[in-house]
Amino acid sequence: MLLPDDETCYRAVQSRDARFDGWFFTAVRTTGIYCRPSCPAITPRRRNVTFHPSAAAAQRAGYRACKRCRPDASPGSPEWHVRGDVAGRALRLIDDGVVDRDGVPGLARRLGYSQRQVHRTLVAEVGAGPLALARAQRAQTARVLLETTDLSAADVAFAAGFASVRQFNDTVRDVFAATPSSLRAAGRVGARHEPGTVTLRLPYREPMTVSTVLDFLGAHAVPGLERYEDGVFTRLVPAPHGPALVSLSPGDAAVICAARLQDLRDLVTVVARVRRLLDLDADPVAVDAVLGRDPALAPLVAKRPGLRAPGSVDGFETAVRTVVGQQISVSGSRTVLGRIVAEYGEPTSDGWLSFPTPATLAAADAETLPMPRARGRAVRGLAEAFAAGHVALDTGVDRDEVRADLLALRGVGPWTADYLLMRTVGHPDVLLTSDLVVRRAAADLGVELADGRPDWAPWRTYATYHLWAHLYADLWSVTP
Known part of the structure; x- marks a missing residue:
């Protein structure tokens, strides 16, 4: 990762510019502490600071996390989102x-x-290898569990992924210059914890109207799997040890995430998937700067600053939803998907239904699925490909390879493959020029799409969402 030059980094620290949080970390030699650029503490002298591309790199160099600005909890670097x-x-x-x-x-x-x-x-x-990066992540998870649950320190250690209580204690002291018990005491000031639920604040870069993304997800909510009531979006999120029930609502400069986990070891995974679902690691200033230069898009950007590109918590689920939703309305798609979930989903102890697994739908009779037969066969073929491991959709796959794999499947054309790259792989630069609504919106705005709009790169996914929102404002909140 190419950091800004040192002088630019230092100017960001002097101005306490929160836009750089997560882009780099400031380490102070005289105190042995590293901070986020927006830390409210007194700005250290230039000769006493160095800059690091990750929290793990700062920890690897021997620095401890600032107790005031909590740099390890800053939004992820938007570069890795792209x-x-x-x-x-x-x-x-x-x-x-x-x-x-x-x-x-x-x-x-x-x-x-x-x-x-x-x-x-x-x-x-x-600046750090995979083990150091995972260690930094485990430390942050441990702090969250200490501050938001009543688990014993030993349970926190193993839930966060540490191999032993000694390793957990040593890491907490190294990273936070505090003991587990002191972190727990600090976290309980004014805190109220619902038994069995971990409540977190998920930070993001402003501007962002959280209700905008929740409205979009709520408009597409599948009965039994998802619910949207009174501004709170709730759904099951797949996790390695069983689905987690997650409720999301707007907070003060953060999303409030209440997660009921079947196994606390899944906290890291669930948080990462929720962040992708809501696109919390985006850099809205960079996106809006590029798209706002276009006279046709500028009013849309001004109307919805920081518009996010909703992602996915499960690639297979999103693929099925996309194939089912082809050429039918959103309400019709929700009805069909609700029937599929009711018929093939696995019920949870609290009355929710998980989305069917690839193996379950691969074994289903394509002729009896609640949709036209050709589409039913496409869904079953999709499930067979996922169940056999021929296709995977997550943010770790090669984008070009997975697009080719998708196009080889029955019922998956270029529009479907590109839409899935946007939603499941997190590709930020996909313009759906063949999409009927995108074309209608472009025509309404007097925008030409024939050249693929290279001037909107590398944020053409966000341009696609702006064009959708232009014609379907009922699915999106408008920022006042």
Whole structure:
């Protein structure tokens, strides 16, 4: 990762510019502490600071996290939200908990590279290898659990992914310059915790109107799987040890996420998937700057500043929803998907229904699925491909390869493949020029799409959402 030059970084620190939070971290030699650029503490002298591309890199250099600005909890670097190279894919997989579940060998297998190559690439790009990055993530998870649950320290240690209580204690002291008990005491000031539920504040870069994204998700909510009531979006999120029930609502400069987990070891994975669903690691200032230069798009950007591109918590689910929703209304699609979930989904103890697995739909009779037969066969073919491991949709896949894999499937054309790249792989630069609504919106605005609009790159996915919102404002909140 190429950091801004040191003088630019220092000016951002002097101005306490929150837009740079997550882009880089400031380490102060005289105190041994690292901070986010927006830290409200007294600005250190230039000669006493160094800059690091990740919290893990600062920790690796021997610095402890600032207790005031909590730099380890800042939004993720938007660069890794954009990049499709090995480093970007690796960091997104680490965020999803792959190293904790499968180790560095598992991460390397997912990427198709050797462990040595992956380590070398990450050290060059973010200043730390996969183990150090996973350690930093475990430390942040441990702090969240200490502050928001009544679990014993030993349970927190293993839930956060540490191999032993000693390793947990040593890491907490190294990273936070505090003991687990002191972190817990600090977190309980004025806190109220619902038993069995972890409540978190998920930060993002402003501007963002959280209700805009929740309205969009709520308009597409599938009965039994999702619910949107009184501004709170609730759904089951797939996790390694069983689905988590997650409720999302707007907070003060953050999304309030209440998660009821079947296994606390899934917290890292669930948080990463919710952040992708809401596009919380985007850089809205950069997006709006590019799209706002176009006279036709400028009014749309001004109307919805910081518009996000909603993602996905499960690639297979989103693929099925996309195929089912072809050529029918949103309400019709919700009805069909609700019937599929009711028939093939797995019920949870509290009355929710998980989305059917690829193996379950692969075994279903395509002729009896509640949709036209050709589409039913497409859904079953999709499920068979996922169940056999021929197709995977997540932020760790190679974008070009997965697009080719999708196009090889029955019932999946260029529009479907590109839409899935937007939603499941997190590709920020997809313009759906063949989409009927996009074309109608472009015509209404007097915009020509024939050249693919290279001037909107690398944010053409966001342009697509702005064009959709232009004609379907009822699915989106308008920022006052």
